[in-house]
Amino acid sequence: xxxxxxxxxxxxxxxxxxxxxxxxxxxxxxxxxxxxxxxxxxxxxxxxxxxxxxxxxxxxxxxxxxxxxxxxxxxxxxxxxxxxxxxxxxxxxxxxxxxxxxxxxxxxxxxxxxxxxxxxxxxxxxxxxxxxxxxxxxxxxxxxxxxxxxxxxxxxxxxxxxxxxxxxxxxxxxxxxxxxxxxxxxxxxxxxxxxxxxxxxxxxxxxxxxxxxxxxxxxxxxxxxxxxxxxxxxxxxxxxxxxxxxxxxxxxxxxxxxxxxxxxxxxxxxxxxxxxxxxxxxxxxxxxxxxxxxxxxxxxxxxxxxxxxxxxxxxxxxxxxxxxxxxxxxxxxxxxxxxx
Amino acid sequence: xxxxxxxxxxxxxxxxxxxxxxxxxxxxxxxxxxxxxxxxxxxxxxxxxxxxxxxxxxxxxxxxxxxxxxxxxxxxxxxxxxxxxxxxxxxxxxxxxxxxxxxxxxxxxxxxxxxxxxxxxxxxxxxxxxxxxxxxxxxxxxxxxxxxxxxxxxxxxxxxxxxxxxxxxxxxxxxxxxxxxxxxxxxxxxxxxxxxxxxxxxxxxxxxxxxxxxxxxxxxxxxxxxxxxxxxxxxxxxxxxxxxxxxxxxxxxxxxxxxxxxxxxxxxxxxxxxxxxxxxxxxxxxxxxxxxxxxxxxxxxxxxxxxxxxxxxxxxxxxxxxxxxxxxxxxxxxxxxxxx
DNA sequence: ACTTGTCCTGAAATCGATTACAAGGAATCA
DNA sequence: TGATTCCTTGTAATCGATTTCAGGACAAGT
Numbered sequence: 001x002x003x004x005x006x007x008x009x010x011x012x013x014x015x016x017x018x019x020x021x022x023x024x025x026x027x028x029x030x031x032x033x034x035x036x037x038x039x040x041x042x043x044x045x046x047x048x049x050x051x052x053x054x055x056x057x058x059x060x061x062x063x064x065x066x067x068x069x070x071x072x073x074x075x076x077x078x079x080x081x082x083x084x085x086x087x088x089x090x091x092x093x094x095x096x097x098x099x100x101x102x103x104x105x106x107x108x109x110x111x112x113x114x115x116x117x118x119x120x121x122x123x124x125x126x127x128x129x130x131x132x133x134x135x136x137x138x139x140x141x142x143x144x145x146x147x148x149x150x151x152x153x154x155x156x157x158x159x160x161x162x163x164x165x166x167x168x169x170x171x172x173x174x175x176x177x178x179x180x181x182x183x184x185x186x187x188x189x190x191x192x193x194x195x196x197x198x199x200x201x202x203x204x205x206x207x208x209x210x211x212x213x214x215x216x217x218x219x220x221x222x223x224x225x226x227x228x229x230x231x232x233x234x235x236x237x238x239x240x241x242x243x244x245x246x247x248x249x250x251x252x253x254x255x256x257x258x259x260x261x262x263x264x265x266x267x268x269x270x271x272x273x274x275x276x277x278x279x280x281x282x283x284x285x286x287x288x289x290x291x292x293x294x295x296x297x298x299x300x301x302x303x304x305x306x307x308x309x310x311x312x313x314x315x316x317x318x319x320x321x322x323x324x325x326x327x328x329x330x331x332x333x334x335x336x337x338x339x340x
Numbered sequence: 341x342x343x344x345x346x347x348x349x350x351x352x353x354x355x356x357x358x359x360x361x362x363x364x365x366x367x368x369x370x371x372x373x374x375x376x377x378x379x380x381x382x383x384x385x386x387x388x389x390x391x392x393x394x395x396x397x398x399x400x401x402x403x404x405x406x407x408x409x410x411x412x413x414x415x416x417x418x419x420x421x422x423x424x425x426x427x428x429x430x431x432x433x434x435x436x437x438x439x440x441x442x443x444x445x446x447x448x449x450x451x452x453x454x455x456x457x458x459x460x461x462x463x464x465x466x467x468x469x470x471x472x473x474x475x476x477x478x479x480x481x482x483x484x485x486x487x488x489x490x491x492x493x494x495x496x497x498x499x500x501x502x503x504x505x506x507x508x509x510x511x512x513x514x515x516x517x518x519x520x521x522x523x524x525x526x527x528x529x530x531x532x533x534x535x536x537x538x539x540x541x542x543x544x545x546x547x548x549x550x551x552x553x554x555x556x557x558x559x560x561x562x563x564x565x566x567x568x569x570x571x572x573x574x575x576x577x578x579x580x581x582x583x584x585x586x587x588x589x590x591x592x593x594x595x596x597x598x599x600x601x602x603x604x605x606x607x608x609x610x611x612x613x614x615x616x617x618x619x620x621x622x623x624x625x626x627x628x629x630x631x632x633x634x635x636x637x638x639x640x641x642x643x644x645x646x647x648x649x650x651x652x653x654x655x656x657x658x659x660x661x662x663x664x665x666x667x668x669x670x671x672x673x674x675x676x677x678x679x680x
Numbered sequence: 681a682c683t684t685g686t687c688c689t690g691a692a693a694t695c696g697a698t699t700a701c702a703a704g705g706a707a708t709c710a
Numbered sequence: 711t712g713a714t715t716c717c718t719t720g721t722a723a724t725c726g727a728t729t730t731c732a733g734g735a736c737a738a739g740t
Contacts, residue, residue, distance in 0.1 A: 050389075
C-alpha cells in the first residue's frame, strides 16, 4: 500500500496525498476529504523509511543503556520517552548488558537510523566510539562518561559527594569495618563511587577497616557479593552498595544468614529507586533525580534543533542523602549470629 | 556520507560498494580491500532507511508492552532481543503504560517501520486495531488477547488453572476470607484471572467470603490497594495478587500496618519474577516461563520468513505453582494487631 | 585468429516518500 | 475582453541504498 496507490484511488497525484498527510493547508477541502477517505479505505500506513529518506529528518531519538532492567535506567528512559512523545518523537532504546560489543553495535545502529539525537547512559565508553559518534555529527548526551565535544553534552552526578556523605554518616555512628559492593564495570580506576569510598574511608586512619568487592549488577549479583564477602571472613559493620538494585539481593542474603539489618549490620544503597522503599527494611540511600536527568537529556538533544548552534554542555547534579531504616549505630561486637 | 561518496573515494561504482558491504562474494579481492579502506576512512555508516527501502526487508522486530518496568514484560523482551540479535535482527520496543492511545500509536508506528514481525504483549486490544494489523500482513503474536488470524499467532497462559490451584491451596489451609488484587485493566469481564478467582472461590459456598479490588500495576498500586482493602473493614485471611510486582507493594503496606505475613495474613503473587525471591517474606507465586515465551514469540515471528506459508498458531502454556513462605495456615481469629 | 566462457564491474531502474517548480483555472480588475 | 493574481494541483527531481542486466577484459579452447 503505497502513496501512489492511494493517490490513484483518490484520483489525485502523490504530491497532493502527501500534502494532506502532512497537514499542508493549501489543499482544497473537498480534495482533502476525498484523500482522507481513500487513505483509511486503503488501510494505508506511510512508510517511515521512505519518509525519513525523503524528508531528511528521522523523528526518533535513540537511547543506549547498560541495564534497562535496573529501574534507575528505566526511570530515565520513561521521562525521556514521555518528553519525546510530547514533541512527536519516538524513542528507540537499546540494552547493552554491560557488554561493550553490544554498545558498539548499538551506537552504529543508531547512527544508521540517523536518529535526531542519541543518549548514551552506560558505564563504559571507549574513545574510538566517541570519535565515531563525534564525526557523525549527531547530537549526543553522555551520562557519567566521556568528554564534551562539539555535538556531545555531558550529564554527571557528583558521586563523590554522595558517597562521602554516606561514609561520614556511618563513621559517626561508630562503624569501623566497612565494605563497598560494586558491579564489575563500576570497580576499577574509572569508578568515581569506589574511589570516593576508598579515599573517604582511608582518611579515618588504620582503625577503620575496609574492603571492596564486585559482582554483576542486580539482586543476584548483590546476593552473590554478600555471600562472598561474608565467606571471606571479613565481618563488616556496614555495607555500602553501589546501587539500590544490588542492595535488594544483599539484604536477602544477610537475612538468610541470620544477620539483622540494621542491628547487626547497616546497609546503604544508591539511586533511590522506588523499590528501595519497598524492601525490608527500607533502604538508606542517596537520591539521584532520574526524572530530571531524563528531562535534561531530552533538552540537550533537542536544543540544537532550532538553530544550528552546537549547544553542548556539561551538567553536574548533586545527589541527596536519604535516611531510612537500613542503617543504625554500629553493633558493639562481631556478628552475634555467626559462629566464631 | 553516502554510498556515492564512498564509491567516489574508492574509484568504483556504488554497486560495487554495496556488494562489498553486503558480502556478495563476486568482488575481486583487491577491489574489496580498496573499498573497505574508503569505507572506514570516510567514517561511513549505511543509511538504514535507504537500505530498508531498497532492500524491502527491515531487519527489525517490534514489541509492544503494557509496562516494561514490570520485570515480567522485561524478561520476555530480554529473551526476544537476544534471539533476535543472534539472527541479525534488532528489536524496537514500545511501552503503552496501559494506555490504549499509546497502543494505537505504537502499532501504527511499527507498521510504518515495516517491522519483520510484531509482538503485542499487552492487556487490552481493540478489534479495530487487530483488523488494521491483520490487513498490514505483518506477522504478529499476541499474548493473552485477540484471536488467531492469517498472520497472527497467539500465546496464552492458562491463568484459570494457576489461580484455581492457588485458591484451592489456600482453602485447604483454612482460609475463608479471600481478597483478589488486580490492576485496572485486569479487572472487568476480560480478566481470566479475576474470573477464575471468583468462580473458584464461589464454589466453596457462602462460608467463604471474598472481595476484589483494583489499582494500578506496580508496587505503588499494590500498596494502595492494600490500604483501601484494609480500610474497607474487610479482614482477609489471604490476599491473592494478580502479579508479583503489585504484591511487592502490598507486602510493604501490610507490614506497615502491623500485620505479619503469613501469620496474620497470607499473600500470593503471580509470574514468579526474580524479585519475588528477594522480598520479605519470599512470595508464594505461580511461575510463568517468560524466557520460553520470549523464545516462542521469536519463533512465531520468524517462522514464516523462509516460506510464504502463514504459520499462525495458538499456544497455551500451563503455569506452575511455586510454594514459598508468604503463605501459611489461616489465623484463628481476626487480625490481632488491628483494633476492632 | 575467432569463439566461448568466466570474472568482475558499472549503468540504471527501483523502493516510497517529500518538495521545488510549473501550470491550469477561476476570480478580480482595468 | 484581456491581463493579473490567487488557488490548487501535478510533474519530476531527490533522498541513499539494492539489484538486474549488460558489457568489457582476459584466458582458454579449437
